[in-house]
Amino acid sequence: MxxxxxxxxxxxxxxxxxxxxMAHRAAWLIVRDERxxxxxxxxxxxxxxxxxxxxxxxxxxxxxxxxxVARRAIDAxxxxxxxxxxxxxxxxxxxGRAPAALAPAEHVLAALAALPLDQRAxxxxxxxxxxxxxxxxxxxDLPRGTVNSRLRRGLDALHDxxxxxx
Amino acid sequence: xSALHPLLRDLPEPDPGAQDRAWRLVDxxxxxxxxxxxxxxxxxxxxxxxxxxxxxxxxLTPAGADVAHLxxxxxxxxxxxxxxxxxxxxxxxxxxxxxxxxxTGLYTAGAGHGVRRIAxxxxxxxxxxxxxxxxxxxxxxxxxxxxxxxxxxxxxxxxPADGVRWSPDGNxxxxxxxxxLRVVAGDGTGDRLVAGVAAGTAAPAWRPGHGHQVVYAAxxxxxxxxxxxxxxxxxxxxxxxxxxxxxxxxxxxxxxxLGARGLRSFDSRGRTVHRGTSAPGRLHVAASPAxxxxxxxxxxxxxxxxRVSLVSPARRGPSLRERPLLTAAGIGAVHFSxxxxxxxxxxxxxxxxxxxxxxSHRATxxxxxxxxxxxxxxxxxxxxxxxx
Numbered sequence: 001m002x003x004x005x006x007x008x009x010x011x012x013x014x015x016x017x018x019x020x021x022m023a024h025r026a027a028w029l030i031v032r033d034e035r036x037x038x039x040x041x042x043x044x045x046x047x048x049x050x051x052x053x054x055x056x057x058x059x060x061x062x063x064x065x066x067x068x069v070a071r072r073a074i075d076a077x078x079x080x081x082x083x084x085x086x087x088x089x090x091x092x093x094x095x096g097r098a099p100a101a102l103a104p105a106e107h108v109l110a111a112l113a114a115l116p117l118d119q120r121a122x123x124x125x126x127x128x129x130x131x132x133x134x135x136x137x138x139x140x141d142l143p144r145g146t147v148n149s150r151l152r153r154g155l156d157a158l159h160d161x162x163x164x165x166x
Numbered sequence: 167x168s169a170l171h172p173l174l175r176d177l178p179e180p181d182p183g184a185q186d187r188a189w190r191l192v193d194x195x196x197x198x199x200x201x202x203x204x205x206x207x208x209x210x211x212x213x214x215x216x217x218x219x220x221x222x223x224x225x226l227t228p229a230g231a232d233v234a235h236l237x238x239x240x241x242x243x244x245x246x247x248x249x250x251x252x253x254x255x256x257x258x259x260x261x262x263x264x265x266x267x268x269x270t271g272l273y274t275a276g277a278g279h280g281v282r283r284i285a286x287x288x289x290x291x292x293x294x295x296x297x298x299x300x301x302x303x304x305x306x307x308x309x310x311x312x313x314x315x316x317x318x319x320x321x322x323x324x325x326p327a328d329g330v331r332w333s334p335d336g337n338x339x340x341x342x343x344x345x346x347l348r349v350v351a352g353d354g355t356g357d358r359l360v361a362g363v364a365a366g367t368a369a370p371a372w373r374p375g376h377g378h379q380v381v382y383a384a385x386x387x388x389x390x391x392x393x394x395x396x397x398x399x400x401x402x403x404x405x406x407x408x409x410x411x412x413x414x415x416x417x418x419x420x421x422x423x424l425g426a427r428g429l430r431s432f433d434s435r436g437r438t439v440h441r442g443t444s445a446p447g448r449l450h451v452a453a454s455p456a457x458x459x460x461x462x463x464x465x466x467x468x469x470x471x472x473r474v475s476l477v478s479p480a481r482r483g484p485s486l487r488e489r490p491l492l493t494a495a496g497i498g499a500v501h502f503s504x505x506x507x508x509x510x511x512x513x514x515x516x517x518x519x520x521x522x523x524x525x526s527h528r529a530t531x532x533x534x535x536x537x538x539x540x541x542x543x544x545x546x547x548x549x550x551x552x553x554x
Contacts, residue, residue: 009193017185024180024181036317038187038188039285039317041184042188043286046283128174
């Protein structure tokens with residue numbers, strides 16, 4: 001991080017390679033649209049570049065980037081949710097398919113896609129971006145209790161969807 | 167449920183090619199940052215001073231000296247004309263805010279703030295009627311974002327989209343895709359085909375003050391005004407050859423069709439009011455209608471020299487009067503300000519914008535080093551909105 005701040009392009013490339021997959025995957029799981037997720041993750045990195053000089057180098061990079069991705073993905077998902085979308089709804093389509101027709105990974109995706117946005121976002125931040133509940137509360141500007149309750153409801157719903165017979 | 171964590175973390179990447187695409191833009195952003203740091207900004211200046219120096223007030227550089235010479239010589243044709251003053255991008259002369267597209271992203275400037283990047287690269291973009299939203303085309307995607315960049319909705323067109331234009335009442339968006347004119351409601355619903363169009367034609371133009379009427383080039387030489395809600399064609403006109411631009415006057419009573427060599431204007435019933443051809447050796451490049459009259463500013467070219475003129479209809483008869491404003495090499499576009507008092511001259515050959523006043527007591531303003539203000543792309547002004 002220090003090297004990237006000093007202008008070391010190789011160090012910055014390393015940072016990007018290390019954090020892109022998780023940022024992109026998290027954005028995709030939240031917004032449920034590949035192209036929009038790509039835009040969200042890409043713009044999060046560009047925003048991070050723009051703020052690199054202001055970043056406190058004593059702090060780790062990952063939580064900072066996770067917060068940017070989380071906020072942008074949720075804003076994008078909210079904007080999409082209030083408008084009709086045409087195309088690019090692969091995850092939403094998965095949510096409507098019979099479980100028997102799905103591969104294991106698709107099964108998880110379908111269950112996740114069926115969650116309401118507020119629960120889905122918290123589950124993704126916790127279990128994909130590995131953000132602690134306190135960090136999620138800070139990123140989403142929510143009380144920690146609300147984060148915990150959304151997480152609990154989301155996980156319960158996933159449990160019912162993935163293991164219905166237990 | 168403890169098994170959920172590895173399951174989610176091991177999900178496949180949605181699109182493996184996205185990383186390479188994103189890296190190109192992110193790397194470019196990092197390279198720009200590094201160049202800025204090498205020039206000494208950022209370390210030596212406090213943030214506030216940097217904001218002023220980099221985003222708001224632009225001092226005259228050697229290019230600015232050229233501007234001063236050009237303006238003294240040509241704009242007012244008066245030896246005592248003062249040199250152009252730097253313009254503040256936060257408060258543009260003429261009011262409103264600019265929408266600027268470059269290869270690196272879509273930016274806004276003005277309305278009390280400096281330059282802001284609001285989206286990635288777009289193929290075309292336009293303001294909504296009141297400047298609260300932006301419509302963009304990129305590949306097959308037509309998308310609307312709030313003015314701060316928050317994505318609101320998108321639709322996927324049948325082919326590459328272009329010519330996105332928002333209706334003056336904000337309730338419809340027209341665009342071209344796959345050789346068709348399509349219309350979608352302002353909230354993203356009801357995307358539908360309206361008519362077929364010729365390949366490579368001018369962007370459609372909404373008629374102000376007349377519901378949802380839009381004119382488009384049905385073929386290379388035929389323009390059609392259609393009510394998109396009923397689908398009913400209202401009239402057809404003969405366009406000049408190689409029509410590059412269709413533009414309505416602000417009152418919706420004059421339609422300007424600009425061809426490479428010809429120029430025609432039509433009245434509200436589609437009758438030809440003015441018909442002209444460019445002088446020998448000159449080609450029309452672009453035009454921008456005034457916001458409160460039937461005047462327009464015209465950019466034409468002869469060889470490597472471009473000329474900017476203010477064109478006014480004669481009080482009587484079908485003739486047009488041209489008042490040359492300036493001539494230079496490398497002018498790419500012209501835009502009327504929302505208040506009608508200024509003309510933005512995009513002097514790409516110098517990387518500068520000139521803001522030329524139409525009232526003689528005002529001084530010309532200049533914005534230098536324009537590409538560096540907008541991510542080092544080649545900035546194209548996609549819209550100047552709005553007069554309040």
